[in-house]
Amino acid sequence: MSLMKTVAGALAGFAIAATSQSALAQDYPVRPITLIVPFAAGGPTDVISRIVGEHMSRTLGQQLVIENVVGAGGTTAATKAKNAANDGYTIITGHMGTHAASVALYPNLAYHPSKDFEPIALLAGTPVVILARKDFPPKDMKEFVAYVKANADTLNMAHAGVGSVSHVSCLALNSILGVNPVQVPFNGTGPAMNALVGGQVDYMCDQIVNVVPQINGGTIKGYAIGTETRAETLPNVPTAKEMGVPFEVSAWNAMFAPKGTPKPIIDKLNAAAVKALDDDNVRKRLLELGSVIPDKAGRTSEALASLVTKEIDRWTPIIKSAPQPK
Secondary structure, eight states: OHHHHHHHHHHHHHHHHHHHHHHHHHHOOSSOEEEEESSOTTSHHHHHHHHHHHHHHHHHTSOEEEEEOOSGGGHHHHHHHHTSOSSSSEEEEEETIIIIIHHHHOTTOSOOTTTSEEEEEEEEEEEEEEEEETTOSOSSHHHHHHHHHHHGGGOEEEESSTTSHHHHHHHHHHHHHTOOOEEEEOSSHHHHHHHHHTTSSOEEEEEGGGTHHHHHHTSEEEEEESSSSOOTTOTTSOBTTTTTOOOOOEEEEEEEEETTOOHHHHHHHHHHHHHHHHOHHHHHHHHHTTOBOOOSGGGSHHHHHHHHHHHHHHHHHHHHTSOOOO
């Protein structure tokens, strides 16, 4: 009889918790939601967050307020998000750097991407382009390879901070070329791009979202893109594979919440993100930037959880075998 009472009590507790979570989701959100972006305004993660977040705000009936938190390749922001209340009012747009490469790059990382966050939804894939200042001597990717190999000791490579997409993807490129140039870190892709446009640095790797206007405007050079096929927005930029370089890198941006955020809230945020990605205007804006919009199967929380695990497994050996920065 005592056991039956215990079981009955436990079941009643589960029922109350489920009812409570359901009621919480029905009311949520009742105030603005903070969306942390791990880099400076104007970078690719920021741009994608604003495009999708604007539509999500209308669906949810509350503003998604962007908070740009820079530092340590995005891990400062991710740590802040991890430590936030798990009530759905603080979420983060993470990416390949903050939620995959960081595991290998930071031995004392204050969070674990697959254990300390609830995945919400994948927002957009972002192919990576190999770039250089507009007066960089090589005319094409084949000349780029030869020139960088011959002059690596005098060249520098910009990136948006250790662990950022620009940093990790260029580590992969440098590893392929067998070079170790001086690395110049910035607090975000926006400042790094400004330095490249200004000719203060030699080359970098960046997500396509951030580079189309500059390449088409002639303020920087685009040598190759790390995808199987050319991008519609950059038809004159060949794939690295076309040019004989095995550089295949496409980053991603996705939303996460702190661990323990109730599933009904995660589901509501996921539904709002999915609705945004189905909107014609949102899709047009993302596609014009060169983003790759995930299909229906790729937009689930479960699909994002699987992606994070696979990306950690992919980038860890690449990072650990890369030369140490000068």
